[in-house]
Amino acid sequence: MEKEQNKKTSSLNVLAIAGLQPYQKKTDEEYMNEKQMLHFKKILETWKNQLTIEINHTLLYIQDKSTNFPDPIDRAAQEEEFSLELRNRDRSRKLIKKIQETLKKIKDKDFGYCNSCAVEIGIRRLEARPTANLCIDCKTLAEIREKQMAG
Known part of the structure; x- marks a missing residue:
């Protein structure tokens, strides 16, 4: 059941x-114009x-299989x-x-720019991860810092 759901919801x-x-x-198209938004x-x-x-389906599944x-x-x-299912649904709720939050950024016309350095995140990165709020460089630096703090 879970593998099927993950296939459905990957970005x-x-x-x-x-x-x-x-x-x-397009070549001369402005970044994050109305069409892109x-x-x-x-x-x-x-x-x-x-x-x-999927969250609703999980609840029905648990009630049905209980x-x-x-x-x-x-x-x-x-x-x-059931615990695993509920943990996965909790992740879905957080997502x-x-x-x-990302939809609010679109509404406020503040979408597509890095929260750290204000550089364009990029169309392809956003299509791969629509909720990304850091450009690839800042995200890489954040991950390096995170590894250093953990290690």
């Missing part, structure tokens, strides 16, 4: 789910709707399965929150 598949092709930027808004809204459907097994091992296995 790269959202383009297909939304019925969109990768954005073809609409492109990303549609991607994000479709992704959010798909995640919401059985009071007399055997403690069976009961423990079921509880573990929905991030998508909503």
Whole structure:
């Protein structure tokens, strides 16, 4: 069940789910114009709707499969399965929150620029990760710092 859901909600598949092709930027086109903003808004809204459907599906799945097994091992296995499902749905809820924040940035016309250095994030990076808020250079530096702090 989980593998099927991950296929549905990966950001790269959202383009297909939304019925969109990768954005073809014209040579003299201004970055993050209305057309591009609409492109990303549609991607994000479709992704959010798909995640919401999957969250609801998980709740129905748990309610449907919920059985009071007399055997403690069976009961423990079921509880573990439900725990994993709920943990995945919690991640989905957090992602929905991030998508909503990104949609607000689109509404405020503040989308597509790095939060750290204000450089353009780039169309391809945003299509791969529509909720990205750092350019690739700043993200790489942040990951290096994170590894140094952990190590």
